[in-house]
């Protein structure tokens with residue numbers, strides 16, 4: 004969320020003829036942005052429309068897909084009654100949440116230019132666009148594409164809080180005319196304007212693209228063109244999209260281009276052709292089930308801090324993953340974790356710039372685990388030298404790494420095989436990979452299999468108490484073995500909502516459950532807002548596309564309490580289900596109520612009690628088990644999303660995610676927990692967790708006040724103690740009572756495949772995290788106590804002086820692990 008100056012265009016004037024004036028400090032990013040912006044110029048030089056565009060000689064001709072019979076394309080989301088409302092929009096009675104592009108004049112006939120109609124479907128209704136608005140939650144939209152081939156001649160401009168959803172039963176194609184011009188991406192997720200990116204990339208939250216074919220094959224191979232431009236942040240996803248690009252000699256096409264942001268999650272993508280299947284540069288992302296065919300380079304990683312790739316399949320490319328950006332003297336890729344994947348018929352699997360003497364010293368950290376090679380002569384190449392030989396036959400890399408290792412002491416400068424994680428069987432699929440399951444879209448169910456929350460009497464209007472109606476709808480759906488569709492809205496609840504086993508619930512562009520009132524306001528007697536199962540209840544639930552929030556002072560609110568004991572063979576699932584605490588319309592925890600107060604010393608006596616907004620965000624309780632959480636962001640707001648200047652606010656929420664399940668068995672895929680008081684992730688007396696990439700940020704106000712203020716200590720919850728306010732190192736005095744990013748106590752088999760634990764601020768000032776200042780935002784951020792079989796791959800910290808503490812001892816000083824802005828340890832492992 005914090006915007007990084009070093010990636011902000013310095014001279015930010017962009018237009019079709021002046022793209023060359025945009026500069027980025029990372030040369031690789033500069034080069035890519037320039038080459039992509041070159042599209043503007045290129046297309047204005049293109050000799051104009053071919054009257055019969057599908058006969059253009061250069062690309063592989065692509066015929067419009069034959070239309071299958073209408074009934075086989077039926078999809079419930081298209082057919083269901085559309086009655087979602089934006090409760091806090093100025094005109095909720097007229098504002099349209101659901102938009103079918105055909106209602107806006109798009110033809111999808113493979114001939115007509117649908118650009119204007121699609122853009123109108125996205126923008127109508129006074130929505131938050133890149134040229135006019137920083138961010139907003141009051142103009143949400145689902146923009147739905149029925150089956151068809153939608154021809155476009157300019158970019159589809161994505162807006163804030165938008166889900167672009169195609170029919171998953173008959174994927175709509177978005178195909179560019181050969182004359183396509185004037186934009187970065189067939190879908191531009193963050194359009195450049197006069198001052199650089201329209202939306203600050205690290206503030207682009209809550210949006211999705213799913214179920215499309217993105218087709219650039221009519222565009223000449225030699226033209227640089229991008230399928231989707233996607234500089235985004237947390238709670239964003241691209242799912243189930245096929246990219247069709249030219250694979251002609253010399254192709255300049257690329258499927259996805261990201262140059263900034265703080266993501267994020269993607270899954271189930273297939274890329275055909277291209278110079279680069281995808282070009283990725285962002286702080287961190289988790290990506291799962293991406294398949295590449297016939298690209299020159301499947302993935303060109305231009306920069307990152309940490310990245311987790313799982314279930315990647317690379318076929319018939321020249322290079323699989325190129326992370327050598329910047330070269331050995333200025334590597335711009337911090338770290339990559341690449342697991343459960345395969346590379347076939349590709350001369351070089353992974354290309355790095357890491358090697359003896361490469362700079363920064365820990366940049367280019369790489370961990371590979373369980374990767375099958377099939378005719379990949381060079382598995383890993385570092386600075387042109389073979390670091391790990393491949394094979395013209397078949398082999399499996401059990402585990403290999405390069406970078407600094409702490410086992411648990413270090414640093415050791417490692418390059419070579421490592422002992423793979425001893426994976427608990429309960430976390431695995433039959434093929435030995437960690438279990439994975441994509442978000443269900445229920446495309447096989449007719450509309451009659453759904454119950455609507457609004458049709459069941461819940462209002463979602465943000466004012467009426469919907470507790471009873473929403474609870475009744477949940478029971479009704481379960482009783483009829485149907486799926487509950489929670490039409491977009493803000494469902495105010497004054498008592499706990501209970502989700503019994505067997506429930507399947509799906510929201511509409513993040514329908515919100517909003518707690519309020521006294522029931523949730525006792526800081527000594529916490530109550531769940533949403534309770535999934537009761538203690539010792541067994542069974543499974545599925546839940547997707549929703550948000551749980553609080554309104555006003557809610558000192559005892561636990562947003563999610565997960566009690567269910569689900570079998571590891573069919574775990575419960577949360578997909579794109581998020582927490583949002585404060586900072587949005589309807590929360591009553593905005594700039595007006597919760598301004599920052601850095602210049603006043605905050606004490607128990609003067610602390611703004613009205614802004615104590617939650618007790619805990621997610622609790623995985625003692626008898627719970629078997630939860631798969633994918634793309635879940637538990638966010639305590641650091642700024643007001645409705646404010647045009649994204650002004651910071653101070654909101655207090657006690658604890659982030661607490662896992663104290665005795666039998667564990669949890670998958671946390673692409674999760675992030677931010678800005679809580681005591682800790683972000685705490686694993687206590689638990690086991691068997693697969694997590695990656697995890698990401699945290701320490702509360703920006705700390706240490707003004709320090710933790711635990713304003714939350715009383717609960718021994719029963721394994722709350723941490725904060726015995727000293729500061730620690731010293733030489734002449735440095737460093738806050739030592741900031742919340743923990745990650746705390747693992749009395750636990751085993753906590754397996755973390757990629758972690759970014761960031762502490763950017765000290766009392767709202769970033770001086771403490773500026774490079775060269777000694778990483779003095781907080782003394783420690785990650786501790787392990789009395790735990791075994793703990794592995795963390797690619798730990799990246801910011802602003803933290805001592806990176807790891809084991810049983811009270813500091814084991815990893817930041818200055819030994821410098822990696823540009825972050826500090827990186829490729830492998831941390833407890834001794835037993």
Ligand SMILES: *[C@@H]1O[C@H](CO)[C@@H](O)[C@H](O)[C@H]1NC(C)=O
Pocket residue numbers: 051052116156180182183184
């Ligand atoms: C596409 O836009 C170009 C101008 O950029 C125009 O010349 C051409 O006629 C348009 N083609 C179609 C099919 O709309």
Ligand SMILES: *[C@@H]1O[C@H](CO)[C@@H](O)[C@H](O)[C@H]1NC(C)=O
Pocket residue numbers: 252253
């Ligand atoms: C691809 O194009 C380059 C430059 O035009 C040429 O040198 C090379 O031989 C071509 N390769 C193939 C396989 O056609």
Ligand SMILES: *[C@@H]1O[C@H](CO)[C@@H](O)[C@H](O)[C@H]1NC(C)=O
Pocket residue numbers: 243244270271272273292439440441
């Ligand atoms: C991976 O993605 C492809 C393409 O969307 C999909 O067909 C396949 O089912 C996905 N695999 C898994 C394990 O989800």
Ligand SMILES: *[C@@H]1O[C@H](CO)[C@@H](O)[C@H](O)[C@H]1NC(C)=O
Pocket residue numbers: 250251297298319
């Ligand atoms: C491999 O990729 C090359 C270049 O894109 C292409 O010409 C060839 O047909 C591909 N082979 C297969 C088996 O797809």
Ligand SMILES: *[C@@H]1O[C@H](CO)[C@@H](O)[C@H](O)[C@H]1NC(C)=O
Pocket residue numbers: 601602603604605706707766768
């Ligand atoms: C917080 O920072 C401000 C300056 O921005 C300073 O005046 C104040 O004393 C600081 N408070 C604490 C508790 O560090």
Ligand SMILES: *[C@@H]1O[C@H](CO)[C@@H](O)[C@H](O)[C@H]1NC(C)=O
Pocket residue numbers: 733734
């Ligand atoms: C703190 O110590 C370092 C070396 O240990 C020294 O370079 C620096 O000048 C000192 N700073 C102050 C303010 O004394």
